[in-house]
Amino acid sequence: MLNYPLKFRPILKQKIWGGNKLVNLLHKESKNKNIGESWEISDVDNNISVVANGKLKGITLKELVQKYKESLVGNKNYQTFKDKFPLLIKFIDASQDLSVQVHPNNELAKKRHNSFGKTEMWYIMEAESNSNLVLGFSKSITSEEYKELLKKKSITSVLNLEKIKKGDAFFIETGAVHAIGAGVVLAEIQQTSDITYRIYDWDRVDAKGKSRELHTDLAIDAINFSTEIKAKQKYGNSLNNLNTMVSCPYFRTNFIPVKGNVVLDYTKTDSFIIFMCVEGFATITINNNSETINYGETILIPANVNEVNINSENSKLLEVTV
Numbered sequence: 001m002l003n004y005p006l007k008f009r010p011i012l013k014q015k016i017w018g019g020n021k022l023v024n025l026l027h028k029e030s031k032n033k034n035i036g037e038s039w040e041i042s043d044v045d046n047n048i049s050v051v052a053n054g055k056l057k058g059i060t061l062k063e064l065v066q067k068y069k070e071s072l073v074g075n076k077n078y079q080t081f082k083d084k085f086p087l088l089i090k091f092i093d094a095s096q097d098l099s100v101q102v103h104p105n106n107e108l109a110k111k112r113h114n115s116f117g118k119t120e121m122w123y124i125m126e127a128e129s130n131s132n133l134v135l136g137f138s139k140s141i142t143s144e145e146y147k148e149l150l151k152k153k154s155i156t157s158v159l160n161l162e163k164i165k166k167g168d169a170f171f172i173e174t175g176a177v178h179a180i181g182a183g184v185v186l187a188e189i190q191q192t193s194d195i196t197y198r199i200y201d202w203d204r205v206d207a208k209g210k211s212r213e214l215h216t217d218l219a220i221d222a223i224n225f226s227t228e229i230k231a232k233q234k235y236g237n238s239l240n241n242l243n244t245m246v247s248c249p250y251f252r253t254n255f256i257p258v259k260g261n262v263v264l265d266y267t268k269t270d271s272f273i274i275f276m277c278v279e280g281f282a283t284i285t286i287n288n289n290s291e292t293i294n295y296g297e298t299i300l301i302p303a304n305v306n307e308v309n310i311n312s313e314n315s316k317l318l319e320v321t322v
Contacts, residue, residue: 001055002071002302004289008049008061011039016206019095021185025126026091026296037092040298041274043085044194053291061085074271074303077322086116086322087251089274089298090188091125098180099212100134100159100200104222105174109195112218117174120190121233121246121253123318124168125278125296128183132161133170135178136229143220150216155200162232169233169255171246175224176231187276189320191250197222242319254319258282258312264319266306271321273301273308280315284308293317 010028018036022028028038041061042049049061056064065085070078077086103109103118110116122133138160141149149155159177164184172178177199180186197219198212205211235255236243240262242254256262258280266273275284281294286305293299301308310317 002068002304003287004054005284005286005291005293006051006056006300006302007053007291007297008041008300009052011042011047011049013037013039016204016212017094017096017098017182019093021093021095021126022091022296025093025185027294028296034095035093036095037090038296039088039090040276041085041087041089041300043192044088047194054289068302071304072272072302074269074322076270077272077303084192086192087274087320088190088192088194089276089320090190091296092180092184092186092188094180094182094184096182096204097202099198099202100155100177100179102177102197102199102219102222103172103174103193104195104197108222109193113195115195116191116193118191118193118195119174119248119250120172120188121251122170122172122180123187123245123276123278124164124166124184125187126185127164127166127168131183132163132181133178133184134159134181135162135170135231136160136176137225137227140226142225143223146220146223146225147216150200153203160227160229169235169245170231171233171248172231173224173229175222176229177223178231187278187318189251189253189276189318245318250322252321256310256317256319258310258315258317260311262310264308264310266301266308269321270303272303273305274320275299275301276318276320278316278318280312282310282312282315282317284310
């Protein structure tokens with residue numbers, strides 16, 4: 001049964017900062033407003049992805065891992081994570097600035113929440129001309145100085161802003177203070193975790209006049225207070241080849257610009273393969289079974305597959321393995 005490219009039903013999340021681009025640009029189906037996130041592949045509790053195509057349609061990702069084990073995720077991944085799928089894959093539309101936040105590392109997340117930490121990366125799919133990201137601090141500060149700045153509501157005075165453009169890629173390690181700015185659509189690859197410590201929310205309130213909870217005390221122990229946060233990634237643009245963007249203990253992401261036909265050999269890859277389409281569209285074929293991946297879609301290839309054929313007139317894909 002694991003002989004075709006798997007698609008999943010997107011899990012759409014309304015957010016105070018969300019917009020309409022996931023629906024209008026990426027063609028996610030929703031009548032709701034302010035859709036900020038599309039969870040493409042998720043094993044987060046109460047947010048388990050469900051197969052959308054083929055003979056396995058209607059089966060959850062959790063059930064797939066439990067049934068197919070190493071055949072789906074790879075030997076090492078199954079030994080390490082058992083029945084837990086290790087990655088959470090998203091598309092994000094920030095119509096407004098996201099909160100300034102930080103994610104805990106594995107040790108802190110395990111101790112406090114019995115969860116993985118949240119190391120992640122972003123690929124910028126669309127960015128308005130004035131868009132930026134918050135990435136760390138503009139100068140080194142102490143935890144005491146940080147508390148004082150929060151108290152005075154002047155934490156923005158020490159945030160480092162980075163201008164961005166379409167095609168930029170960023171690696172966000174745990175401990176790095178960060179925020180996605182308004183006018184950005186991006187692809188996000190991260191550990192399976194929904195643990196976020198919100199530091200500052202721009203004094204924003206919802207329709208009922210309520211502000212969102214801040215996690216000031218929890219965040220203190222998680223923050224890297226130095227200025228040495230080098231998040232932006234340099235990567236190649238070699239046509240029909242794997243161009244490394246990020247390689248870390250939790251995932252590896254390659255950039256593949258495709259024109260014509262590409263055959264990828266996975267005989268030595270002990271992992272599932274995820275493809276995210278960040279421009280154009282392509283046909284992905286395994287075992288003579290094909291699926292089209294459109295802009296803003298995601299496909300999962302089981303670990304037992306040795307060869308993947310990709311055909312496209314002109315597309316850009318992210319390839320993710322563990």
